[in-house]
Amino acid sequence: MLYTLRGMVPDWASIVVSNMLLAGTFAMALGAVSQFRGQAMPWARMLVPVAAMTLLFALFIDDYRARIIVAGVLAPVQLGMVLWVLWRPQPPAQLRGAWLFSVGLGLQFALLAVRGMLAALDAIPLDGLMHGSPMQSFVFMAAFVVVILTSLGFILMAKDRAEADNRYFAVHDELTGAANRRALTQTLDRDVARAVRAGEPYALMMLDIDHFKVVNDSYGHHAGDQVLRHVVAVLRERIRAQDLVGRYGGEEFMLLLPNTTLSGGAALAETLREVMEQTPCMHEGRSIAVTVSIGVCGAYLENASNWDYLIQAADQALYRAKAAGRNRVECADLPRRAYA
Numbered sequence: 339m340l341y342t343l344r345g346m347v348p349d350w351a352s353i354v355v356s357n358m359l360l361a362g363t364f365a366m367a368l369g370a371v372s373q374f375r376g377q378a379m380p381w382a383r384m385l386v387p388v389a390a391m392t393l394l395f396a397l398f399i400d401d402y403r404a405r406i407i408v409a410g411v412l413a414p415v416q417l418g419m420v421l422w423v424l425w426r427p428q429p430p431a432q433l434r435g436a437w438l439f440s441v442g443l444g445l446q447f448a449l450l451a452v453r454g455m456l457a458a459l460d461a462i463p464l465d466g467l468m469h470g471s472p473m474q475s476f477v478f479m480a481a482f483v484v485v486i487l488t489s490l491g492f493i494l495m496a497k498d499r500a501e502a503d504n505r506y507f508a509v510h511d512e513l514t515g516a517a518n519r520r521a522l523t524q525t526l527d528r529d530v531a532r533a534v535r536a537g538e539p540y541a542l543m544m545l546d547i548d549h550f551k552v553v554n555d556s557y558g559h560h561a562g563d564q565v566l567r568h569v570v571a572v573l574r575e576r577i578r579a580q581d582l583v584g585r586y587g588g589e590e591f592m593l594l595l596p597n598t599t600l601s602g603g604a605a606l607a608e609t610l611r612e613v614m615e616q617t618p619c620m621h622e623g624r625s626i627a628v629t630v631s632i633g634v635c636g637a638y639l640e641n642a643s644n645w646d647y648l649i650q651a652a653d654q655a656l657y658r659a660k661a662a663g664r665n666r667v668e669c670a671d672l673p674r675r676a677y678a
């Protein structure tokens with residue numbers, strides 16, 4: 339708008355302020371992309387080019403050629419930084435939006451750089467912004483395309499991320515990243531049916547952190563949360579790819595172990611108990627001792643329609659482990675009717 343008012347408003351508004359705003363737009367794009375990528379706002383890299391553009395345009399207020407050259411250098415530098423943050427060190431997960439956004443920015447980058455270069459080589463007419471040279475008309479027209487492409491690209495990136503987050507949190511516990519109760523249930527449905535079909539054994543573990551309330555009370559809730567993440571990390575390191583660890587409730591976790599016998603599950607439970615005891619959780623420079631009690635059940639299943647009894651059996655074994663002094667593993671005796 340300020341560009342089109344050239345001659346009707348003072349030159350400092352039409353020339354200096356308008357280009358300061360344009361540089362500001364690119365700076366905001368850099369801020370937005372940095373935030374999108376989870377990085378801090380790069381204030382210096384955002385503000386220095388805007389200040390440089392403003393100063394140089396004020397300095398060259400009567401020199402159209404110099405201004406085109408300045409814009410042909412500074413704007414591509416700003417746009418290059420936006421593209422760098424977007425694609426480095428790894429490309430973003432939201433590829434289709436990122437490509438659209440980058441094509442828009444790349445077009446702007448190329449146009450301003452080429453125009454600056456042609457001006458520097460005296461290869462385009464330099465009779466002013468509003469005199470309708472083909473190059474100038476092209477730059478104006480392209481600006482609309484650029485705005486549409488970059489806006490659509492960014493909206494698409496944000497939408498794809500929101501959808502991916504929704505999908506992730508539908509099946510993961512927010513605090514620990516372990517499977518949530520819903521994912522555990524879905525996996526049990528699928529796993530138990532497969533185990534029955536294949537005639538393979540299946541084991542299930544319930545694991546509970548000992549005296550977790552004391553951790554919260556002594557070290558605070560943040561430390562408690564860190565202990566929960568620590569437990570999941572330790573469990574994940576020890577289980578196989580086909581096993582699943584999920585958060586069943588507050589400080590209670592469930593492990594699903596396909597193709598595992600009761601004795602195999604019990605051996606793994608004992609290893610996990612030992613590793614947990616030997617691996618304290620570090621929080622703000624302090625070492626917090628963690629022990630767990632585990633109830634295990636496992637069997638060759640014959641009935642895929644109901645697996646509740648597996649959880650009940652493992653839970654009862656866990657209860658016995660707690661009652662027997664904690665930091666222990668107990669195995670469940672599955673009632674015969676359960677899997678007959």
Ligand SMILES: Nc1nc2c(ncn2[C@@H]2O[C@H](COP(=O)(O)OP(=O)(O)OP(=O)(O)O)[C@@H](O)[C@H]2O)c(=O)[nH]1
Pocket residue numbers: 513546547548549550551552554558559560561562563566587588589660664
């Ligand atoms: N920090 C934190 N604490 C939680 C969370 N969910 C549940 N808790 C706490 O976990 C504690 C569980 O306490 P209890 O059920 O008494 O169990 P416990 O202290 O581990 O005792 P035992 O299981 O008998 O060994 C409670 O203090 C809850 O507030 C969570 O997401 N974060």
